Amino acid sequence: MTDSTVAAMQAAASDAPVRARIWDLPTRVFHWALSIAVFGLIATGLGGIMEWHFRLGYAVLALLLFRLLWGFVGGRWSRFASFFYGPGSVVAYLRGRAYPDHVIGHTPLGALSVFAVLAVLAVQVGTGLVADDEISAAGPLSRFVSGAVVSAATGWHKGAGKTIVIALVSLHVLAVLFYVLVKRHRLVRPMVSGDKLIRPAGSRVAPSRDDAISRGLALVLFAVCAGAAYWIASLRV
Numbered sequence: 001m002t003d004s005t006v007a008a009m010q011a012a013a014s015d016a017p018v019r020a021r022i023w024d025l026p027t028r029v030f031h032w033a034l035s036i037a038v039f040g041l042i043a044t045g046l047g048g049i050m051e052w053h054f055r056l057g058y059a060v061l062a063l064l065l066f067r068l069l070w071g072f073v074g075g076r077w078s079r080f081a082s083f084f085y086g087p088g089s090v091v092a093y094l095r096g097r098a099y100p101d102h103v104i105g106h107t108p109l110g111a112l113s114v115f116a117v118l119a120v121l122a123v124q125v126g127t128g129l130v131a132d133d134e135i136s137a138a139g140p141l142s143r144f145v146s147g148a149v150v151s152a153a154t155g156w157h158k159g160a161g162k163t164i165v166i167a168l169v170s171l172h173v174l175a176v177l178f179y180v181l182v183k184r185h186r187l188v189r190p191m192v193s194g195d196k197l198i199r200p201a202g203s204r205v206a207p208s209r210d211d212a213i214s215r216g217l218a219l220v221l222f223a224v225c226a227g228a229a230y231w232i233a234s235l236r237v
Contacts, residue, residue, distance in 0.1 A: 017197035022105060023190055024075035024210035026066075026218035031191055034063050038121065042166060050137045054236070058229045061125050065225035067118065070218065075208025077105035085111055104198060104205055113175065117168055124161045127153040129232065140236035 023031075037059045044053040071080040083106035085093075090108040106114060130145050131154040132138040142150050179187050190196045194210060 019195050020104075020198050020205075020207040021075075021194050021210050022077045022196045022208055023194045024078055024208045024218075025194065025215055026070060026222075027074060027078040027208075028191055028194055030063055030067055030070070034060065034067075034121075037063065038165070038169060042169070045162065054137070054233070057125055057128050058233045060121060061129075061232070062222070062226040062229035064118065064122055064125065065228060066218075066222045069221050069225070073217065073221075075210055075214065076206055077208045082106075083108075083111035083114070104196065109175075113168075113172055117172060120161075120164055120168055124157060124165055127157040127161060131157045133158070138236070140232055140234075143237070 037056050040056045041053060041060065044050070044056060070078060073079075076082060085108045090112075093108040129139040129141045130150055132142045132150050133154060139153075142153075145153075176187055186196075194208075198205075
């Protein structure tokens with residue numbers, strides 16, 4: 001075997017993608033649980049199945065509280081700091097000059113989508129907690145705020161808020177389909193297995209921690225968040 005052949009084989013081997021744990025288990029469970037809950041919220045809201053709408057709303061509240069905490073103590077690529085991109089980074093990505101981090105965790109556009117969805121859901125859940133349709137569906141915190149706040153929250157929750165949630169969820173699904181079917185990016189599989197194949201240019205980046213200790217911490221945090229949501233739900237009369 002000649003030196004040139006050996007060099008070619010080494011170059012090919014060095015260019016092979018490296019498998020790394022990017023999405024830890026708590027983040028993956030959160031992602032799919034939130035997806036199911038939000039679709040359920042939309043369906044029950046449109047169908048007028050209010051008891052289940054409330055239950056799913058409390059579930060989303062617990063999940064959002066957990067994601068807020070996990071965004072600071074979770075795995076490397078689940079932390080907000082890993083996908084809080086500045087304007088220059090976003091412009092570079094749009095111009096086709098992606099940084100290595102852009103193809104590992106959330107892309108700049110994906111990050112904007114994540115923050116938008118979380119923010120809109122937080123507002124929608126918050127307004128739902130103080131909304132009152134004056135028939136049978138009153139949020140558990142509606143009796144603690146003024147009538148003006150209740151009226152404004154109810155109008156937003158049943159009007160613009162609902163429309164924005166449906167629009168953002170639809171846009172998010174369409175974007176995923178575009179990246180999967182058109183750009184041939186594997187977005188769904190990593191959110192199931194947690195692993196991504198990374199080219200050597202980005203393989204030096206540390207993977208997310210996803211061991212028994214971090215998963216145990218996630219369980220404790222979610223238990224606290226679920227307890228807070230349950231306590232708020234118990235205030236409903």
